[in-house]
Amino acid sequence: MRDIRRSGRRDSTRGERKYGLFQVISPSRSAKTGLPLWLLGLGVDRLRTDMSRLLALLFHQGVLDEQFLQLQQLQDESCPNFVSEVINIYFHESEKLLRNLRGLLSDREFSDYKKMGIHLNQFMGSSSSIGAKRVRNVCVAFRAASEQNNRAGCLRALELLEHEYCYLKNKLHEFFQIEQQRVLAAGVRYPIQN
């Protein structure tokens, strides 16, 4: 709900037209909001546009690559939330890895580059599996630094990695929020059509 309101606010900046749609809703109670049901369905298109715009931006920035699209294609009726599930697993694991890496490098007497390499390997594999291109690229550079036992380079890489990861996470969260709203809005629409 809170999300909807937030997006509603955002939406309102673009125009007042959709304001009302998001202001009030919980999907099951849309009919009780007083808004005509047919209006609720309009949100779907807008949301879809938002989603594609966001995705396009991410692709353009190189944050995501086509592997992400492939994930989306795998999502269908049999696994309707596949993408978000996988991405959540990814976030969970990545945060663990980042914590480990940060812990390793914080140690003054750090010397276990091999262990770091293992973490990095996993991070790289999972990032590339979901299409997180920029994160993966940083991992590659990070790996190179660790192979050279370059602690300073590793630290720099880690910072960059954390930065990229945060950016990715925020954007993907946003993406899923829109997706969620879209699903809700689309769900609302069906009864109208019937």
Added chain:
Amino acid sequence: MTEEERIEEPRDQFPVGMRVLAVDDDPTCLTVLATLLRQCQYHVTTTSQAIMALKLLRENRDKFDLVISDVHMPDMDGFKLLEHVGLEMDLPVIMLSAYGDTKLVMKGITHGACDYLLKPVRIEELKNIWQHVVRRKKIDPKDHNNFESKDKHHTANGGGQGATSAGHPDQNVRLNKKCKDQDDDDEDEERDETDHDNDDPSTQKKPRVVWSVELHRKFVAAVNQLGIDKAVPKRILELMNVEKLTRENKYRLYLKRISSVANQQANMAAAFGAADFSSLRMGALSGYGNLRTLAGPRQFQSPSFLSFPSSGVHSRLNSSSLNMQGLSSSRMIQLGNIQSLTNPVTDPCKLQQPAVVAGSQSGNILQGMPTSLELDQLQHGKGVACIGELSTAINVPKALAVPSGFPDMKVNVGGLDNALVGFSKNSLMLRGHPQGSQGTGGATGNSFVVGASLGSDFSPQFPNHDRCKNNWQSAQSPVFSTSSLPSNDHQKCATLGPSDMRNNDSATAAHIVNNISNLPCMDAVASHMLDQIGDFQCQEAPICSSGIPNIEDIPKQTWEQDFSNRSELICGTNSLASPHNVMGPLGQSFNSNNTMFSNNMELNMIGQSNCDDPLPMQPHWAQKSALEPILDSRQGYPVAQRKVQENISNSISSIEDFMAPMVKQKHEDTTFMDGDFGCDFYSLRTCS
């Protein structure tokens, strides 16, 4: 999603329902992988622990058809798991990793993996993994026809180890072939030794040699659809043995490597039942020599050659044994001349020459060739050798008369290192192609590469596209004549060319060559090639031609275009060739050439990897060439291109110039690697 062709009546709707066990400690990847596999309609079981996986496998051996495992796992090394599975259950195992270092891939192969995939895994790649299961099943029942299928070549790793499938001659042969298909000569050697140790009891004078002989014999037998007796191969083998001995005396390593390849060729020649047995032998020998020389130079350049000839041999045995002979002989001749630079080359050449002259059907060609060879400036010795290789390579995959033509061309060009380089590159490409594209492309690749390298004004004189080496040869000769190359050889070659008309791809090759010769006006050539190639089966040709012009201008573009069109391979060569041409006049050192070759190889590989369909061997190749991106190239060529660029740029500075745009992409990445994180770069991009 099944590839239909090869499978014989899927009894149970195979590959649908194939039971796969997926092992990966990373839950993200495991989930994605499992979903992808289910999308391919396989039956998937997952586990994140190797120990659990082994337990599952041991509980019920028949419960799974295929295992996919990550390389890096906390509880057990992926390679160990691979070994266990291979030994205990004899199931095909595919390795999976985020890193595609050559060493890792090599390790996977030596441990018995039948494939090595890079993360992120694409669904297209997963759709093909059932072939490994089929291959294993087929090894037993089929005896002789295994070699012919290119898939075997492609899945270099498949039976490679042979540890699990030891005992099957076909498998052994396959293993050898696969070994040969390996990019690295070292790999081949290792493999030969491994195979030798594992399988073959042959213990004649030189294990390697013998082994290869055995292989060839088997190979020949297998391929021998003509019903030719093993007697022929035996004779060839004998000859080969003899020659091997002599050759080996001369050059140890090269010979060994080449011999295996040569044996194959010899066998192939024999198999085809050349009318003139002696000539066959000669051809075989020459092929040998070529192979050897190829192998030799390959070392400089890239192991691909070795693998190439072997693969070519296999695939081509059926088709153009005769052609090969002639060609090889011609090549040998050339090689002989080229000797100056490469010792190994010289040796085989010498041997080859007599053989060539005697046996090769393309007697005319041979004659011409020597002359051309003479003219050929040994400087390029290596290059020439390469050419020889190329020709052999070319011949092998396709009984294209072209191969013979090529040497000539190269020879004439002689003075141009680049030419040679280009040639060799082509051969590299060819090799890759045969495996992937069935050699059609390869030949074309070579042809045009040659042309490119020559940079001569070869005018596309022979428009025939189809078949015949003869055509090609003739085309070549005119090309030579037309070529502006100063060497007289060209003219000679021209004369030779026509005489050598053989069947098959020569025409197309000629075209290609012609086209290539016009490389100076790459565009023209490209267009020619494109047209001509169309006729040829070689799909790659057009790509190459297009590639060539592009290289000069925009390597990237060409590649992109071509890649999508299977031309990737060619483009790689083309691009490589063109750089060479450019470099040629500069008289680049052979080293650079070599690197280029390797690059070419990589390109080829990349191309191959990019082309999903035509090149089944892509994954292997790509992996072997440690071109991770290539494998990874979801997008296909863009990644490959980058990779290629990297390789190229690394090796040849000159190339970098034009590769700059392409390389830039890579540089961005590389800068990071240097620890010099382009923070600026990132900051720019992180503009949220």
